[in-house]
Amino acid sequence: MVRVTDMTHDRPIRLILLFSLPLMLGSVFQQLYTIVDTIIIGRGVGMQALASIGAADWINWLVLWGLQGFTQGFAILTAQEFGAGAYDRLRRVLAMIVKLSCWFGIAVTIISLLLVRPLLTLLHTDPAVFGGAQTYLYVQFGGSLIIIAYNMAAAVLRCLGDSRTPLFAIIAASFANIALDLLFVMGFGWGIFGASFATVLAQLIAFLLCLRSLRRLPFVQMTKADWKTDPAILLHLCRLGIPTGLQMSMITLGGMVLQSVLNGFGVVFVAGYTAANKLYGILESASVAFGYAMTAYMGQNRGARNAARIDAGIRAVLVLSAEFTAAIVTAMLVAGKPLLGLFLSTEEAGAADALAVAYRYLMVLMTFLFALFVLQAYRSSLQGLGEMTVPTLSGFAEMLMRMGAALVLPVFIGKSGVFFAEGAAWVCAAALNLVWYYMRIGKIKRDMLK
Secondary structure, eight states: OOOOOOTTSSOHHHHHHHHHHHHHHHHHHHHHHHHHHHHIIIIIIOHHHHHHHHHHHHHHHHHHHHHHHHHHHHHHHHHHHHHHTOHHHHHHHHHHHHHHHHHHHHHHHHHHHHHHHHHHHHTTOOHHHHHHHHHHHHHHHHTHHHHHHHHHHHHHHHHTTOOHHHHHHHHHHHHHHHHHHIIIIIISOOHHHHHHHHHHHHHHHHHHHHHHHHHTOGGGOOOGGGGSOOHHHHHHHHHHHHHHHHHHHHHHHHHHHHHHHHHTTOHHHHHHHHHHHHHHHHHTHHHHHHHHHHHHHHHHHHHTTOTHHHHHHHHHHHHHHHHHHHHHHHHHHHHHHHHHGGGSOTTSTTHHHHHHHHHHHHHHHHHTHHHHHHHHHHHHHHHHTTOOHHHHHHHHHHHHHHHHHHHHHHHHHOGGGGGGHHHHHHHHHHHHHHHHHHHHHHHHHHHHHO
16 A cells, blocks of 8 residues: 655654655665676676776766756655645646656757767766766666656655655665676676666666556546646746756766866776765765655645744754764774775775775765765755755855865875865755755745744
8 A cells, every 4th residue: 555644743753764764775775776786897897897887977977866856856846735735736736747757858868868978078088988988878868768757756755755665666676676787797798788778677667666656546646637738837846846956967067077087097096986986875875865854844844834843853854864974984984894895806906906995985975974964954955845046056066166176185185185075065065055044944934824
Protein backbone atom coordinates (compact mmCIF):
# COMPACT_ATOMS: atom_id res chain seq x y z
CA MET A 1 0.00 0.00 0.00
CA VAL A 2 1.28 3.47 -0.92
CA ARG A 3 1.75 5.69 2.12
CA VAL A 4 1.75 9.47 2.15
CA THR A 5 2.57 11.54 5.24
CA ASP A 6 0.77 14.61 6.52
CA MET A 7 3.62 16.69 7.97
CA THR A 8 1.32 19.35 9.41
CA HIS A 9 0.84 17.34 12.63
CA ASP A 10 3.00 15.37 15.10
CA ARG A 11 6.47 16.21 16.49
CA PRO A 12 8.71 17.79 13.82
CA ILE A 13 11.90 15.98 14.86
CA ARG A 14 10.13 12.62 14.64
CA LEU A 15 8.54 13.43 11.28
CA ILE A 16 11.78 14.72 9.77
CA LEU A 17 13.84 11.76 11.01
CA LEU A 18 11.35 9.07 9.96
CA PHE A 19 10.87 10.75 6.59
CA SER A 20 14.64 11.13 6.06
CA LEU A 21 15.82 7.65 7.03
CA PRO A 22 14.34 5.91 3.95
CA LEU A 23 15.72 8.73 1.79
CA MET A 24 19.19 8.25 3.27
CA LEU A 25 19.08 4.55 2.63
CA GLY A 26 17.69 5.20 -0.85
CA SER A 27 20.46 7.70 -1.53
CA VAL A 28 23.05 5.15 -0.46
CA PHE A 29 21.60 2.63 -2.89
CA GLN A 30 21.41 5.30 -5.60
CA GLN A 31 25.08 6.04 -5.05
CA LEU A 32 25.70 2.34 -5.61
CA TYR A 33 24.97 3.05 -9.26
CA THR A 34 28.17 5.07 -9.50
CA ILE A 35 30.04 3.19 -6.77
CA VAL A 36 29.63 -0.15 -8.52
CA ASP A 37 30.54 1.42 -11.85
CA THR A 38 33.65 2.92 -10.30
CA ILE A 39 34.80 -0.25 -8.54
CA ILE A 40 34.24 -2.45 -11.58
CA ILE A 41 35.86 0.05 -13.93
CA GLY A 42 38.75 0.88 -11.57
CA ARG A 43 39.59 -2.70 -10.65
CA GLY A 44 38.33 -4.55 -13.71
CA VAL A 45 39.32 -2.21 -16.56
CA GLY A 46 42.01 0.02 -15.07
CA MET A 47 42.98 3.34 -13.47
CA GLN A 48 42.86 5.14 -16.82
CA ALA A 49 39.23 4.15 -17.25
CA LEU A 50 38.54 5.35 -13.69
CA ALA A 51 40.14 8.69 -14.55
CA SER A 52 37.90 8.84 -17.66
CA ILE A 53 34.80 8.68 -15.47
CA GLY A 54 36.34 11.26 -13.14
CA ALA A 55 37.00 13.60 -16.06
CA ALA A 56 33.32 13.31 -17.02
CA ASP A 57 31.97 13.76 -13.50
CA TRP A 58 31.24 17.47 -13.36
CA ILE A 59 29.82 17.62 -16.88
CA ASN A 60 27.53 14.74 -15.96
CA TRP A 61 26.49 16.50 -12.74
CA LEU A 62 25.79 19.70 -14.68
CA VAL A 63 22.95 17.95 -16.48
CA LEU A 64 21.89 15.54 -13.73
CA TRP A 65 21.67 18.18 -11.01
CA GLY A 66 19.91 20.56 -13.38
CA LEU A 67 17.25 17.92 -14.07
CA GLN A 68 16.95 17.13 -10.37
CA GLY A 69 16.60 20.82 -9.60
CA PHE A 70 13.83 21.34 -12.15
CA THR A 71 11.78 18.41 -10.87
CA GLN A 72 12.39 19.28 -7.22
CA GLY A 73 11.17 22.82 -7.88
CA PHE A 74 8.10 21.60 -9.76
CA ALA A 75 7.20 19.32 -6.87
CA ILE A 76 7.16 22.15 -4.30
CA LEU A 77 3.73 23.18 -5.55
CA THR A 78 2.62 19.57 -5.06
CA ALA A 79 3.51 19.76 -1.36
CA GLN A 80 1.68 23.07 -0.92
CA GLU A 81 -1.52 21.86 -2.62
CA PHE A 82 -1.42 18.58 -0.71
CA GLY A 83 -0.96 20.43 2.58
CA ALA A 84 -3.93 22.65 1.72
CA GLY A 85 -6.08 19.61 0.86
CA ALA A 86 -6.78 21.03 -2.63
CA TYR A 87 -6.88 17.71 -4.50
CA ASP A 88 -8.61 18.99 -7.64
CA ARG A 89 -5.89 21.56 -8.16
CA LEU A 90 -3.24 18.99 -7.16
CA ARG A 91 -4.23 16.79 -10.08
CA ARG A 92 -3.96 19.68 -12.54
CA VAL A 93 -0.56 20.55 -11.11
CA LEU A 94 0.66 16.97 -11.59
CA ALA A 95 -0.50 16.93 -15.21
CA MET A 96 1.39 20.16 -15.92
CA ILE A 97 4.49 18.78 -14.18
CA VAL A 98 4.46 15.80 -16.56
CA LYS A 99 4.16 18.11 -19.57
CA LEU A 100 6.98 20.39 -18.45
CA SER A 101 9.23 17.46 -17.59
CA CYS A 102 8.79 16.01 -21.07
CA TRP A 103 9.56 19.34 -22.73
CA PHE A 104 12.62 19.92 -20.57
CA GLY A 105 13.81 16.35 -21.04
CA ILE A 106 13.73 16.55 -24.84
CA ALA A 107 15.50 19.92 -24.88
CA VAL A 108 18.19 18.78 -22.44
CA THR A 109 18.85 15.57 -24.40
CA ILE A 110 19.50 17.44 -27.65
CA ILE A 111 21.58 20.24 -26.14
CA SER A 112 23.69 18.06 -23.86
CA LEU A 113 24.62 15.59 -26.60
CA LEU A 114 25.77 18.44 -28.80
CA LEU A 115 27.93 19.91 -26.02
CA VAL A 116 29.83 16.78 -24.90
CA ARG A 117 32.93 17.22 -27.08
CA PRO A 118 33.15 21.03 -26.71
CA LEU A 119 32.87 20.80 -22.92
CA LEU A 120 35.49 18.06 -22.60
CA THR A 121 37.80 20.12 -24.82
CA LEU A 122 37.10 23.28 -22.80
CA LEU A 123 38.07 21.45 -19.60
CA HIS A 124 41.45 20.44 -21.10
CA THR A 125 40.64 16.75 -20.72
CA ASP A 126 43.72 14.58 -21.00
CA PRO A 127 43.81 12.88 -24.45
CA ALA A 128 44.42 9.55 -22.67
CA VAL A 129 40.95 9.70 -21.07
CA PHE A 130 39.04 11.86 -23.57
CA GLY A 131 37.48 8.95 -25.51
CA GLY A 132 36.30 7.13 -22.40
CA ALA A 133 34.81 10.28 -20.87
CA GLN A 134 33.02 11.04 -24.13
CA THR A 135 31.50 7.55 -24.31
CA TYR A 136 30.31 7.75 -20.70
CA LEU A 137 28.60 11.11 -21.26
CA TYR A 138 26.97 10.18 -24.57
CA VAL A 139 25.21 7.23 -22.94
CA GLN A 140 24.21 9.19 -19.83
CA PHE A 141 22.83 12.17 -21.77
CA GLY A 142 21.08 9.91 -24.26
CA GLY A 143 19.03 8.69 -21.29
CA SER A 144 18.06 12.19 -20.07
CA LEU A 145 14.33 11.56 -20.55
CA ILE A 146 14.56 8.47 -18.35
CA ILE A 147 16.53 10.37 -15.71
CA ILE A 148 14.08 13.28 -15.57
CA ALA A 149 11.13 10.86 -15.48
CA TYR A 150 12.50 9.08 -12.42
CA ASN A 151 13.41 12.32 -10.65
CA MET A 152 9.96 13.77 -11.40
CA ALA A 153 8.11 10.75 -9.99
CA ALA A 154 10.37 10.50 -6.93
CA ALA A 155 10.14 14.25 -6.18
CA VAL A 156 6.34 14.18 -6.31
CA LEU A 157 6.17 11.17 -4.00
CA ARG A 158 8.53 12.84 -1.52
CA CYS A 159 6.47 16.03 -1.47
CA LEU A 160 3.38 13.92 -0.77
CA GLY A 161 5.23 12.59 2.27
CA ASP A 162 6.09 9.19 0.78
CA SER A 163 9.81 8.53 1.22
CA ARG A 164 9.48 4.74 1.22
CA THR A 165 8.50 4.14 -2.39
CA PRO A 166 11.60 5.93 -3.78
CA LEU A 167 13.64 3.77 -1.38
CA PHE A 168 12.17 0.50 -2.65
CA ALA A 169 12.56 1.69 -6.25
CA ILE A 170 16.22 2.52 -5.74
CA ILE A 171 16.96 -0.76 -3.96
CA ALA A 172 15.48 -2.72 -6.85
CA ALA A 173 17.28 -0.57 -9.39
CA SER A 174 20.60 -0.91 -7.55
CA PHE A 175 20.51 -4.69 -7.62
CA ALA A 176 19.58 -4.55 -11.29
CA ASN A 177 22.46 -2.15 -11.90
CA ILE A 178 24.95 -4.47 -10.23
CA ALA A 179 23.76 -7.43 -12.29
CA LEU A 180 23.82 -5.42 -15.52
CA ASP A 181 27.29 -4.03 -14.70
CA LEU A 182 28.67 -7.51 -14.27
CA LEU A 183 26.96 -8.68 -17.45
CA PHE A 184 27.89 -5.73 -19.68
CA VAL A 185 31.40 -4.96 -18.36
CA MET A 186 32.77 -8.28 -17.14
CA GLY A 187 30.67 -10.58 -19.33
CA PHE A 188 30.38 -8.72 -22.64
CA GLY A 189 33.54 -6.63 -22.21
CA TRP A 190 31.74 -3.35 -23.01
CA GLY A 191 33.89 -1.33 -20.59
CA ILE A 192 32.80 2.24 -19.86
CA PHE A 193 29.88 2.02 -22.28
CA GLY A 194 28.50 -1.02 -20.46
CA ALA A 195 28.74 0.60 -17.03
CA SER A 196 27.00 3.78 -18.22
CA PHE A 197 24.28 1.87 -20.08
CA ALA A 198 23.59 -0.24 -16.99
CA THR A 199 23.03 2.94 -14.96
CA VAL A 200 20.47 4.30 -17.44
CA LEU A 201 18.55 1.02 -17.50
CA ALA A 202 18.53 0.95 -13.69
CA GLN A 203 17.02 4.45 -13.64
CA LEU A 204 14.27 3.22 -15.96
CA ILE A 205 13.41 0.46 -13.49
CA ALA A 206 13.28 2.97 -10.63
CA PHE A 207 10.93 5.24 -12.61
CA LEU A 208 8.52 2.42 -13.46
CA LEU A 209 8.28 1.39 -9.82
CA CYS A 210 7.59 4.98 -8.70
CA LEU A 211 5.02 5.40 -11.46
CA ARG A 212 3.19 2.28 -10.33
CA SER A 213 2.91 3.71 -6.81
CA LEU A 214 1.65 7.08 -8.02
CA ARG A 215 -1.05 5.39 -10.07
CA ARG A 216 -2.34 3.69 -6.90
CA LEU A 217 -3.05 6.98 -5.10
CA PRO A 218 -6.80 7.67 -5.46
CA PHE A 219 -6.55 11.45 -5.06
CA VAL A 220 -4.10 11.83 -7.98
CA GLN A 221 -6.07 9.89 -10.58
CA MET A 222 -6.16 12.41 -13.42
CA THR A 223 -8.98 12.87 -15.92
CA LYS A 224 -8.83 14.20 -19.46
CA ALA A 225 -9.79 17.66 -18.18
CA ASP A 226 -6.73 17.74 -15.91
CA TRP A 227 -4.45 17.50 -18.94
CA LYS A 228 -5.77 20.68 -20.52
CA THR A 229 -2.90 23.15 -20.65
CA ASP A 230 -3.17 25.64 -17.79
CA PRO A 231 -0.87 28.63 -18.47
CA ALA A 232 -1.17 29.96 -14.91
CA ILE A 233 -0.04 26.66 -13.35
CA LEU A 234 2.72 26.23 -15.95
CA LEU A 235 4.02 29.73 -15.15
CA HIS A 236 3.91 29.04 -11.41
CA LEU A 237 5.79 25.76 -11.89
CA CYS A 238 8.42 27.51 -14.01
CA ARG A 239 8.88 30.13 -11.30
CA LEU A 240 9.61 27.31 -8.87
CA GLY A 241 11.45 24.84 -11.11
CA ILE A 242 13.66 27.02 -13.29
CA PRO A 243 15.40 28.85 -10.40
CA THR A 244 16.01 25.53 -8.64
CA GLY A 245 17.35 23.94 -11.81
CA LEU A 246 19.59 26.93 -12.52
CA GLN A 247 20.82 26.95 -8.93
CA MET A 248 21.87 23.29 -9.20
CA SER A 249 23.44 23.82 -12.63
CA MET A 250 25.40 26.87 -11.46
CA ILE A 251 26.83 24.83 -8.61
CA THR A 252 28.24 22.36 -11.12
CA LEU A 253 29.68 25.09 -13.37
CA GLY A 254 32.06 25.88 -10.54
CA GLY A 255 32.82 22.19 -10.35
CA MET A 256 33.67 22.14 -14.05
CA VAL A 257 36.30 24.83 -13.50
CA LEU A 258 37.58 22.71 -10.61
CA GLN A 259 37.68 19.69 -12.94
CA SER A 260 39.67 21.71 -15.47
CA VAL A 261 42.26 22.45 -12.79
CA LEU A 262 42.32 18.80 -11.70
CA ASN A 263 42.87 17.58 -15.23
CA GLY A 264 46.19 19.39 -15.25
CA PHE A 265 47.44 17.41 -12.24
CA GLY A 266 47.71 14.05 -14.00
CA VAL A 267 45.85 10.74 -14.11
CA VAL A 268 46.94 9.56 -10.64
CA PHE A 269 45.70 12.71 -8.89
CA VAL A 270 42.39 12.66 -10.81
CA ALA A 271 41.87 8.97 -9.99
CA GLY A 272 42.41 9.59 -6.27
CA TYR A 273 40.16 12.63 -6.25
CA THR A 274 37.48 10.63 -8.09
CA ALA A 275 37.63 7.79 -5.56
CA ALA A 276 37.10 10.22 -2.67
CA ASN A 277 34.23 11.90 -4.48
CA LYS A 278 32.46 8.58 -4.98
CA LEU A 279 32.68 7.80 -1.26
CA TYR A 280 31.60 11.35 -0.40
CA GLY A 281 28.53 10.81 -2.57
CA ILE A 282 27.32 8.30 0.02
CA LEU A 283 28.32 10.44 2.97
CA GLU A 284 26.30 13.44 1.81
CA SER A 285 23.13 11.36 1.62
CA ALA A 286 22.04 12.39 5.13
CA SER A 287 22.26 16.11 4.35
CA VAL A 288 20.40 15.64 1.06
CA ALA A 289 17.70 13.59 2.79
CA PHE A 290 17.19 16.29 5.44
CA GLY A 291 16.93 18.82 2.62
CA TYR A 292 14.17 16.85 0.89
CA ALA A 293 12.43 16.43 4.24
CA MET A 294 12.47 20.18 4.86
CA THR A 295 11.11 20.94 1.39
CA ALA A 296 8.13 18.65 2.06
CA TYR A 297 7.72 19.78 5.67
CA MET A 298 7.84 23.52 4.92
CA GLY A 299 5.76 23.18 1.75
CA GLN A 300 2.97 21.27 3.44
CA ASN A 301 2.86 23.58 6.45
CA ARG A 302 2.92 26.64 4.20
CA GLY A 303 -0.04 25.23 2.28
CA ALA A 304 -1.87 24.46 5.55
CA ARG A 305 -1.01 27.98 6.88
CA ASN A 306 0.48 26.33 9.97
CA ALA A 307 2.96 29.06 10.94
CA ALA A 308 3.51 27.75 14.46
CA ARG A 309 5.37 24.67 13.16
CA ILE A 310 7.97 26.53 11.08
CA ASP A 311 10.44 27.37 13.88
CA ALA A 312 10.10 23.92 15.44
CA GLY A 313 10.97 22.33 12.11
CA ILE A 314 14.22 24.26 11.61
CA ARG A 315 15.32 23.58 15.19
CA ALA A 316 14.69 19.88 14.73
CA VAL A 317 16.69 19.58 11.52
CA LEU A 318 19.68 21.43 13.03
CA VAL A 319 19.80 19.04 15.99
CA LEU A 320 19.65 16.05 13.66
CA SER A 321 22.31 17.57 11.41
CA ALA A 322 24.77 18.00 14.28
CA GLU A 323 24.27 14.42 15.43
CA PHE A 324 24.69 12.93 11.96
CA THR A 325 27.77 15.06 11.22
CA ALA A 326 29.49 13.75 14.37
CA ALA A 327 28.66 10.15 13.48
CA ILE A 328 29.87 10.42 9.87
CA VAL A 329 33.15 12.15 10.74
CA THR A 330 33.91 9.55 13.41
CA ALA A 331 33.22 6.71 10.97
CA MET A 332 35.52 8.18 8.31
CA LEU A 333 38.36 8.70 10.78
CA VAL A 334 38.16 5.00 11.60
CA ALA A 335 37.32 3.41 8.24
CA GLY A 336 37.93 6.03 5.55
CA LYS A 337 41.18 4.66 4.16
CA PRO A 338 40.03 1.00 3.83
CA LEU A 339 36.85 2.15 2.10
CA LEU A 340 38.79 4.29 -0.37
CA GLY A 341 41.00 1.30 -1.11
CA LEU A 342 38.01 -0.49 -2.65
CA PHE A 343 38.19 1.81 -5.67
CA LEU A 344 41.81 1.20 -6.63
CA SER A 345 43.70 -1.92 -7.62
CA THR A 346 46.75 -2.24 -5.35
CA GLU A 347 48.63 -4.03 -8.13
CA GLU A 348 48.57 -1.03 -10.46
CA ALA A 349 51.39 1.49 -10.59
CA GLY A 350 50.50 4.73 -8.84
CA ALA A 351 47.67 3.23 -6.78
CA ALA A 352 49.33 4.06 -3.44
CA ASP A 353 49.79 7.69 -4.48
CA ALA A 354 46.18 7.88 -5.67
CA LEU A 355 44.98 6.46 -2.33
CA ALA A 356 46.98 9.09 -0.44
CA VAL A 357 45.36 11.84 -2.53
CA ALA A 358 41.91 10.37 -1.90
CA TYR A 359 42.37 10.20 1.88
CA ARG A 360 43.69 13.76 2.19
CA TYR A 361 40.73 15.06 0.21
CA LEU A 362 38.25 13.02 2.28
CA MET A 363 39.60 14.49 5.54
CA VAL A 364 39.20 18.03 4.21
CA LEU A 365 35.59 17.27 3.23
CA MET A 366 34.88 15.98 6.73
CA THR A 367 36.15 19.27 8.21
CA PHE A 368 33.44 21.21 6.38
CA LEU A 369 30.64 18.63 6.54
CA PHE A 370 28.41 20.44 9.05
CA ALA A 371 28.34 23.48 6.74
CA LEU A 372 26.83 21.24 4.06
CA PHE A 373 24.08 20.11 6.45
CA VAL A 374 23.30 23.75 7.35
CA LEU A 375 23.22 24.70 3.68
CA GLN A 376 20.79 21.91 2.77
CA ALA A 377 18.53 22.65 5.76
CA TYR A 378 18.09 26.38 5.15
CA ARG A 379 18.08 26.35 1.35
CA SER A 380 15.49 23.57 1.19
CA SER A 381 13.36 25.25 3.86
CA LEU A 382 13.29 28.49 1.87
CA GLN A 383 12.37 26.60 -1.29
CA GLY A 384 9.57 24.73 0.46
CA LEU A 385 8.20 28.07 1.65
CA GLY A 386 8.22 29.35 -1.94
CA GLU A 387 11.27 31.63 -1.49
CA MET A 388 13.35 30.94 -4.61
CA THR A 389 15.47 34.06 -5.20
CA VAL A 390 18.19 33.71 -2.55
CA PRO A 391 18.55 29.90 -2.90
CA THR A 392 19.20 30.55 -6.60
CA LEU A 393 21.64 33.37 -5.88
CA SER A 394 23.39 31.18 -3.33
CA GLY A 395 23.99 28.66 -6.12
CA PHE A 396 25.69 31.44 -8.06
CA ALA A 397 27.78 32.38 -4.99
CA GLU A 398 28.65 28.71 -4.50
CA MET A 399 29.82 28.52 -8.10
CA LEU A 400 32.04 31.62 -7.76
CA MET A 401 33.55 30.44 -4.48
CA ARG A 402 34.30 26.97 -5.86
CA MET A 403 35.88 28.47 -8.98
CA GLY A 404 37.91 31.02 -7.07
CA ALA A 405 39.22 28.54 -4.53
CA ALA A 406 40.12 26.01 -7.25
CA LEU A 407 42.02 28.60 -9.28
CA VAL A 408 43.74 30.55 -6.48
CA LEU A 409 44.55 28.15 -3.64
CA PRO A 410 46.78 25.75 -5.65
CA VAL A 411 48.99 28.71 -6.53
CA PHE A 412 49.78 29.26 -2.84
CA ILE A 413 49.57 25.83 -1.20
CA GLY A 414 50.04 23.42 -4.10
CA LYS A 415 47.74 20.82 -5.63
CA SER A 416 46.00 20.14 -2.30
CA GLY A 417 44.48 23.60 -2.52
CA VAL A 418 41.72 22.21 -4.72
CA PHE A 419 40.57 20.08 -1.78
CA PHE A 420 39.24 23.22 -0.05
CA ALA A 421 37.07 24.40 -2.97
CA GLU A 422 34.02 22.37 -1.92
CA GLY A 423 34.13 23.39 1.73
CA ALA A 424 34.57 27.07 0.92
CA ALA A 425 31.57 26.92 -1.43
CA TRP A 426 29.39 25.25 1.23
CA VAL A 427 30.26 27.83 3.90
CA CYS A 428 29.53 30.75 1.58
CA ALA A 429 26.17 29.40 0.36
CA ALA A 430 25.10 28.28 3.84
CA ALA A 431 25.72 31.76 5.26
CA LEU A 432 23.63 33.41 2.54
CA ASN A 433 20.64 31.10 3.02
CA LEU A 434 20.79 31.25 6.82
CA VAL A 435 20.86 35.06 6.91
CA TRP A 436 18.04 35.39 4.36
CA TYR A 437 15.91 32.83 6.19
CA TYR A 438 15.93 34.84 9.40
CA MET A 439 15.41 38.10 7.53
CA ARG A 440 12.30 36.75 5.79
CA ILE A 441 10.76 34.24 8.16
CA GLY A 442 8.82 36.82 10.21
CA LYS A 443 7.02 38.18 7.14
CA ILE A 444 6.40 34.68 5.79
CA LYS A 445 4.71 33.59 9.02
CA ARG A 446 2.60 36.77 9.14
CA ASP A 447 1.43 36.12 5.57
CA MET A 448 0.50 32.56 6.52
CA LEU A 449 -1.70 33.79 9.34
CA LYS A 450 -3.70 36.23 7.18
